[in-house]
Amino acid sequence: MVDIGSVKKEKILGNNPRIKLLNTTIDVLDERQTVDLVEQYVLENEPLHLIGVNADKINALNSNTRLAEIVNSCGVINADGASVVLASKFLKEPLPERVAGIDLMQKLIELSAKKDYSVYFLGARKNVVEKTAKELKHKYPKLNIVGVHDGYFEETDWNKIANEIKSTNPNFIFVGITSPIKEYLVEFLQAKGCRGVFMGVGGSFDVISGMIPRAPQWMQNINLEWLYRVMQEPRRLFKRYLFGNFRFIKSIIREKLSKS
Template structure:
């Protein structure tokens, strides 16, 4: 097993830095090492400041990747780290492709999104990777009774890779509460990835992502998010002050 990735601190929240996240997760799969993957951005970091339960879940996660531009710029400009942004959707896509090439017997589950969205996302990937073993899908909108049935499905099916698209912080808290159902699985919070894969929404053009402006495209698509985007300047101010008074590396 490869060594644990190096952990740095962004406002007291760990971020793991390594060159090959998908490869590390494949090793976890091969060894039955249960893993919770958090895709950290500035908005989630600021939420964790107010939500202690979320902060604890992130602290306990085996892998926290630098998903957002704010997190990456913090690591580059304030900690002088050569870090590349690794969006959660790209991690999920690369992991699926690796699974398809190496072992299509691995069972994958899509949970979250509006009714029908996860199923359409699964159809997309089954077309992209013939033979990919998608063990099930489930909407994120359901009754408590349906959720208990979903938990029983996890107990019986034991999928090994579980993508949860419930939005932040719901998906992180849900994974932490339920990962014991499939203790050897890789659990990844993927936000709105199902919307992209299903064709419900489109992803920002590459040039925006390459210039750390994907958040601007998201705001264009979903203008109601403007209040949430206020977390970005707040993060910038907090990051500068925090860096003046705290060390960045935690391990």
Template sequence: MRVDILGTKVDQVTMQQALEKVEEYIKNREHRHIITLNAEIIYRAQHEPKLKEVINAADLVTPDGAGVVWASQKLGNPLPERVTGIDLMLEIVKEAAVKGWKIYLYGAAPGVAELAAENLKQKYKNLKIVGTQNGFIPSNEMPALLADIKAKDPDILFVALGAPRQEYWIREHLEELNVPVSIGVGGSFDVIAGKVKRAPKIFQNMKLEWLYRLIKEPRRFGRMLALPKFALKIMQETRKKQRSK
């Protein structure tokens, strides 16, 4: 079942249910697009119809952040839990090492995907990472990248170009690549590579990872302004629903 949050549809799934979906997609060998959706991108989609279209066309949309879960509760159709991009990626990788799924990493700065791949392979000895490529290749090299992904035939393609660029890229190439699972994972490669430190557990447990990122990266302040605007929109929607009863 999907929950409507300001016109974007988010699946009512737990982490375990999302993993079961991933396994189903791989078994069926059909190209599927997974989006981990946060409040910032939902707010952006209010002013970007094409983005809303891409989100709602995805095969699985998980709530990436406490703000999305809070919004679902306020709107009276609660989501069970957060299923963030990096957590979902790490759980998929763990399963891939056991089940033999092949993985391809595309995105982040030069050298980061390779380092992330090495760190993952050190942790999971049987993990099959069949290819890596940074996210800064020139447009004239894109055909070679697409050919390489097709030739390597991964079961899972992780794309770390930042949202919503990664979502647009996956949607554009989804059918051509025919990868069973393609998922945008934002800055996850940087964290796995050790280039960026993830918020400490206390921030994660308090659902304040956004605050930690803002403290560490003050340049994100402009982007973070979307969060109070998102909250205001949700409160307005809540009041509308109450008046219509």
């Protein structure tokens, strides 16, 4: 792993409250508030690693000190999981809503097209990320896309990626790369002087490009989008959700009892 030195805590621009849930800092923000806050970083030219956490991410950072340091140093940390919102209510520190990464990304794309903020897409397979850019450009003809790069490169290419991003100087860099490599990469790019708002977008490129369908709206509304994903990729996701959710629930109950 590339040495990026100590993790630098980002500047906090918002005055919203934050809670701590299983050693994870989370901002008490809804989607609209998040968009407004993120735009402050753009307007003040402050670098930002915008991140969303779900049960799987919280499980991971509680067994990965480096990942925990990076996540908790981010300027904006959203609850991107219904289980996290439910857990916050159970612990009597309620979060307003789930801020779904794909929805937030599209709100920021819409904002960028309206305000002429530049965007860069990094991640996924070459045909997927290029199709994503094409679809978004079709939807938002004024969208200023300054770069597109797939996610299939080696750690030895990170400097090259950093130089390309610095040369195009985008306001937003949307990163569709598997965690925790994504977090390590963003931290590296920021350490190399890449500014702008970095946002990890999970599998959003696959959905926006049309490669993978998103759950029906009714499933999204009742917080069953995770189940739809499991149905799409049962071999890869069944054990993760079954054992991961059990581990998360167990940890939440333990935290509740420790505060009693």
